[in-house]
Amino acid sequence: MRDSEKPQQIIDAAVRVFARHGYYNSRVSDIAREAGVASGTIYLYFKTKDDILVRLFREKMAEWVAFLREAIADLPDAVAKLRRLVALHLKMLEDNPDLAEVVQVELRQGHKFFRGASAHEITAYFALIGAVLEEGMAAGLFRRDLPVKLATKMLFGGMDQVATSWVLGKRRYRLADTADALADVVLNGVAR
Amino acid sequence: MRDSEKPQQIIDAAVRVFARHGYYNSRVSDIAREAGVASGTIYLYFKTKDDILVRLFREKMAEWVAFLREAIADLPDAVAKLRRLVALHLKMLEDNPDLAEVVQVELRQGHKFFRGASAHEITAYFALIGAVLEEGMAAGLFRRDLPVKLATKMLFGGMDQVATSWVLGKRRYRLADTADALADVVLNGVAR
Amino acid sequence: MRDSEKPQQIIDAAVRVFARHGYYNSRVSDIAREAGVASGTIYLYFKTKDDILVRLFREKMAEWVAFLREAIADLPDAVAKLRRLVALHLKMLEDNPDLAEVVQVELRQGHKFFRGASAHEITAYFALIGAVLEEGMAAGLFRRDLPVKLATKMLFGGMDQVATSWVLGKRRYRLADTADALADVVLNGVAR
Amino acid sequence: MRDSEKPQQIIDAAVRVFARHGYYNSRVSDIAREAGVASGTIYLYFKTKDDILVRLFREKMAEWVAFLREAIADLPDAVAKLRRLVALHLKMLEDNPDLAEVVQVELRQGHKFFRGASAHEITAYFALIGAVLEEGMAAGLFRRDLPVKLATKMLFGGMDQVATSWVLGKRRYRLADTADALADVVLNGVAR
DNA sequence: TATGAATGAGCCTTCATTCAT
DNA sequence: GATGAATGAAGGCTCATTCAT
Numbered sequence A, B, C, D: 001m002r003d004s005e006k007p008q009q010i011i012d013a014a015v016r017v018f019a020r021h022g023y024y025n026s027r028v029s030d031i032a033r034e035a036g037v038a039s040g041t042i043y044l045y046f047k048t049k050d051d052i053l054v055r056l057f058r059e060k061m062a063e064w065v066a067f068l069r070e071a072i073a074d075l076p077d078a079v080a081k082l083r084r085l086v087a088l089h090l091k092m093l094e095d096n097p098d099l100a101e102v103v104q105v106e107l108r109q110g111h112k113f114f115r116g117a118s119a120h121e122i123t124a125y126f127a128l129i130g131a132v133l134e135e136g137m138a139a140g141l142f143r144r145d146l147p148v149k150l151a152t153k154m155l156f157g158g159m160d161q162v163a164t165s166w167v168l169g170k171r172r173y174r175l176a177d178t179a180d181a182l183a184d185v186v187l188n189g190v191a192r
Numbered sequence E: 001t002a003t004g005a006a007t008g009a010g011c012c013t014t015c016a017t018t019c020a021t
Numbered sequence F: 001g002a003t004g005a006a007t008g009a010a011g012g013c014t015c016a017t018t019c020a021t
Helices: A005-021 A028-035 A039-045 A049-073 A078-095 A097-104 A116-138 A148-168 A175-188 B005-021 B028-035 B039-045 B049-073 B078-095 B097-104 B116-138 B148-168 B175-188 C005-021 C028-035 C039-045 C049-073 C078-095 C097-104 C116-138 C148-168 C175-188 D005-021 D028-035 D039-045 D049-073 D078-095 D097-104 D116-138 D148-168 D175-188
Strands: none
Touching: A005 A028, A005 A039, A005 A049, A005 A097, A028 A039, A049 A078, A049 A097, A049 A116, A078 A097, A078 A116, A078 A148, A078 A175, A097 A148, A116 A148, A148 A175, A148 B148, A148 B175, A175 B148, B005 B028, B005 B039, B005 B049, B005 B097, B028 B039, B049 B078, B049 B097, B049 B116, B078 B097, B078 B116, B078 B148, B078 B175, B097 B148, B116 B148, B148 B175, C005 C028, C005 C039, C005 C049, C005 C097, C028 C039, C028 C049, C049 C078, C049 C097, C049 C116, C078 C097, C078 C116, C078 C148, C078 C175, C097 C148, C116 C148, C148 C175, C148 D148, C148 D175, C175 D148, D005 D028, D005 D039, D005 D049, D005 D097, D028 D039, D028 D049, D049 D078, D049 D097, D049 D116, D078 D097, D078 D116, D078 D148, D078 D175, D097 D148, D116 D148, D148 D175
16 A cells, blocks of 8 residues: 555545544544544544645545636537536536535634635635636626625625535435526626 | 613624624624623523624614615605615725624625524615615606516625625725715616 | 642642652553542642652741751751761751652752752752851861862762662661761861 | 664764653753754654663663673672773763763653662662672672672762762762762772 | 655544532 | 633644564
């Protein structure tokens, strides 16, 4: 087994454990057992229990932004990109239920999410969304006077709340099915 | 001092303490000291430390929804109501910095916020927003095919993320100043 | 039970526990059990486990120096004082076997004894010994050229080593019985 | 490099590491790094961490007693031997600051020093001192009624305390310069 | 012989909660 | 009701030691 697989193993185990019991109700030894290592081994790769959560998020988020950037790069225009971004965001969460639980629910406590060490990855996602909006403005597809930063936060916040509600509501429907309607509201607003 | 003031005193102290140190870094004895009571006294009015957070949120949220319902009741149409709702939501957070910190940052951990005991008050807020949207549809101001539940979550999520970014970004601008632009995006979307 | 008795209770329990198992092999919970309190209670009165050892030593040492100063104050001359000091030093250790074990054996690890927080009490004992030597010099009983500081350390070191050997040698004889011979060597040296 | 050099390497590294951080604050891996070996290697030559300390002391002490015996063998009489012994004891500690720190400060915890495995070497040193005293008695240089065992402990304890005070007092003077005065006090006592 | 990644026992300390006063 | 001293469960983390390579 290559060394580099251990941290990955531990992070993946942590996602499952946190999804099941929540961060505060999970013991480091639970993660160790799930990962098939001794609890001391975790401390060879992670500084603290918190560090597991932070690095879990940063890794998943960095992967996600990289994948997403690639996935929309070749699309013809900003509208298509925005629609695809929304669809993939929701699909990803739907396809990864443990990760969805962790990201939408467990990770939200103040100092561990938007604040602090994870800020960089969040910023990268916001930048990706913002770039799509600006491309659309430049191409004349979006309003010339669009407040990009504000709209970025709104789009992210909208998707995020829809995802959170779906997770908390016990996933009673297909999340990805709401993607088109969501994109419509973003594009055209609620007004007639 | 009437007895009934004690719980209020404690909740208000908790808001200040949680805003300063975060929920998990605040001790019950900190809240007691801030409230000017002994820590045992807190347990005469609250079942557990968690209960303080839950009741803090429920109380503030219930007050808020009641106030908001009143505040938009007399407005002539759904567009005006929606604009006012957005403006008041942001103004309220701007005017209550400690509460904003607690609600936007500390309160977000899964099981204590949308889930569980607070769900009722959240639902009431969503219902209020949903009612405005439906009124707008009925009046022909909003799209006939508007997916109300989805749009409700999106509107809430959008405001919420804007507020959270503002709190985390150290409140570098006037939050209420973004209300009109935010409402515009909700009403008209990003597309031209 | 008066508050002020708790720390005393804990210190006395700690002397017994440390004497039995040694400092590093004693758990805080052992001390708590021996003292008849919960382990958390210890932390109401002591900052850390180390703090127990430090305050134990400082308290015993301060008591000891105060008692000794009193006990020799009225003696007619420095020789009598020196003899009494030696006799009491050895008798005290003989009469307090647990304390002797702790002071002569457990307490000696570097940073916890002569160094750091206990230095003040040690210094006071050295000052008391030094004062006797100076009184003897002034009275013409001791050598005019006596290097007081050096002789102080030698006298203390001599008594200390005799006591330590006795403790480690399982107390096979009466320690106090060596007092006179010890004082003779100090007073007259080994040479004829 | 011959194999037999490894244990020596490790002991010498341990002296430096213990002198810097103390025994309990030094990790086996620290010693390994200082010695330039892997930590597992240490266990090829030493049974436990404690064993390093014990063998360090036994080795240094055995070397020391052998050297000292030789160094005083040819001196004409017991007084000269005693003076030389004191002078060399102090000089050796002054010349080996790391060793002095370890022996005078770190090594003193009960079960690892006078007690247990090191007792044999301590006994040998005491025997050497005792032999000098007896030689002096036989030659009529020392008191006929000298309690040899007691005086041995006192001499050792006196030198030891002088050395310890010097180490703890940050070595503010030349330790070896006190040798003559120390020997004078031992030989002639403090009395006129 | 040498390595160093992996192990897992061990324990101090915190702090929510209780309850005698 | 109000107090605050006392409780004791709980778990993150360290590091001496092992062992597969």
